[in-house]
Amino acid sequence: MLDINILRKSPEILKENLKKRFSNIDVDELIELDENVRKLKMSLDELLAKRNKLSKEIGKRKAKKESADDLIERVNEINSQVDTLERSYNETYNTFMEKWLLVPNLLDDDVPFGEDENSNIEIRRWGNPTEISFKPLEHYEIAKNLDILDFERGAKLSGSRFVIYKDDGARLERALINFMLDLHTKQHGYKEIFPPYIVNYEIMEGTGQFPKFIDEAYETDGQYLIPTAEVPLVNMHREEMLDESDLPLKYVAYTACFRKEAGSYGKDVKGIIRQHQFNKVELVQFTKPEDSSRALEELTHDAEEVLQLLGLPYRIVVLSSGDIGFSAAKTYDIEVWLPGQNRYREISSCSNTRDFQARRASIKFKGKDKKKQFIHTLNGSGVAVGRCLVAILENYQQEDGSVKIPEALIPYFGKEKIG
Numbered sequence: 001m002l003d004i005n006i007l008r009k010s011p012e013i014l015k016e017n018l019k020k021r022f023s024n025i026d027v028d029e030l031i032e033l034d035e036n037v038r039k040l041k042m043s044l045d046e047l048l049a050k051r052n053k054l055s056k057e058i059g060k061r062k063a064k065k066e067s068a069d070d071l072i073e074r075v076n077e078i079n080s081q082v083d084t085l086e087r088s089y090n091e092t093y094n095t096f097m098e099k100w101l102l103v104p105n106l107l108d109d110d111v112p113f114g115e116d117e118n119s120n121i122e123i124r125r126w127g128n129p130t131e132i133s134f135k136p137l138e139h140y141e142i143a144k145n146l147d148i149l150d151f152e153r154g155a156k157l158s159g160s161r162f163v164i165y166k167d168d169g170a171r172l173e174r175a176l177i178n179f180m181l182d183l184h185t186k187q188h189g190y191k192e193i194f195p196p197y198i199v200n201y202e203i204m205e206g207t208g209q210f211p212k213f214i215d216e217a218y219e220t221d222g223q224y225l226i227p228t229a230e231v232p233l234v235n236m237h238r239e240e241m242l243d244e245s246d247l248p249l250k251y252v253a254y255t256a257c258f259r260k261e262a263g264s265y266g267k268d269v270k271g272i273i274r275q276h277q278f279n280k281v282e283l284v285q286f287t288k289p290e291d292s293s294r295a296l297e298e299l300t301h302d303a304e305e306v307l308q309l310l311g312l313p314y315r316i317v318v319l320s321s322g323d324i325g326f327s328a329a330k331t332y333d334i335e336v337w338l339p340g341q342n343r344y345r346e347i348s349s350c351s352n353t354r355d356f357q358a359r360r361a362s363i364k365f366k367g368k369d370k371k372k373q374f375i376h377t378l379n380g381s382g383v384a385v386g387r388c389l390v391a392i393l394e395n396y397q398q399e400d401g402s403v404k405i406p407e408a409l410i411p412y413f414g415k416e417k418i419g
Contacts, residue, residue, distance in 0.1 A: 044082065137397060176388050
């Protein structure tokens with residue numbers, strides 16, 4: 001959520017930002033609603049002050065054994081007016097907030113302008129695309145030959161876009177999770193968290209998933225399965241006042257993630273690139289405002305090191321204004337090379353949300369000067385586990401159908417190859 005003063009004092013900034021994001025949100029409507037809310041609140045406060053003054057006068061008359069019937073009648077009239085005005089205020093305020101919560105974050109100045117992913121800008125690469133002397137297979141073909149992923153039985157249990165990991169497939173997924181958690185906790189200084197997978201509505205609202213993406217969520221009895229560990233990790237400090245001396249806070253969590261992928265019909269129908277349930281290791285940082293730009297670079301490098309240690313070629317792109325996420329001010333995508341697809345595919349998104357999530361979740365910190373400020377939050381995949389498994393299968397496939405295990409992963413996996 002943005003600072004309301006941007007709407008009240010600098011609406012042109014908001015309009016320009018929405019234009020960059022190709023959003024059709026009506027800023028003038030928001031201004032009018034906000035003004036109506038403030039007018040109603042002022043009228044309501046005036047009535048309440050008048051009622052309070054009359055109530056005190058009634059008390060004085062009764063103390064003197066004098067009649068206060070005329071004042072009581074006036075108070076009753078005010079009570080009726082208050083009830084009407086409160087209903088009008090609440091309705092107008094709720095209408096405003098429903099629309100205000102759909103306004104995306106302000107973009108950083110260096111975010112490239114563009115309508116979609118075609119305008120993303122590559123800023124660096126690590127490694128060269130893997131050279132394979134034979135025609136490379138895609139991961140689902142390799143997995144079928146090795147009998148380590150079962151799509152048919154996954155669909156039998158849960159429907160399309162679900163899979164069963166079998167034997168060395170399950171072992172490889174587990175090895176990757178442990179490898180990533182050890183790297184981020186022992187080398188990068190993150191504290192490991194194992195959060196609940198089910199959260200309340202306001203928790204999803206706190207990080208910006210709701211109300212915009214409510215159709216993407218799995219709901220159960222008024223609670224929701226998390227789409228990413230970012231949701232519980234950020235909201236751990238909901239409505240808290242942190243101390244400057246505790247910053248930065250760095251958390252890492254492995255969780256299963258659940259998304260309906262409502263807008264991806266027909267995309268990546270084969271394999272495990274786009275599943276309704278998938279595993280991810282997530283990184284979250286809480287920083288002071290002046291530190292968050294540097295922290296984004298650090299967090300991105302932490303995610304990159306996973307791929308470097310596994311010997312997986314990748315590139316970094318900065319997302320354009322039309323492709324960036326709702327809550328993000330700036331995002332780097334890490335895209336890993338997949339020989340079977342002959343292209344780079346996203347394996348991690350690392351974002352600085354600045355104080356956007358902190359305002360929604362009411363997370364502040366107190367500095368040495370006792371001044372209270374909203375915290376800055378950052379998040380990134382460190383990395384998506386299933387997509388990392390895909391990258392290993394495709395980059396380390398051998399002509400005889402086997403798959404080599406990256407050297408750094410052998411202690412976790414327990415052997416040097418699959419097949």
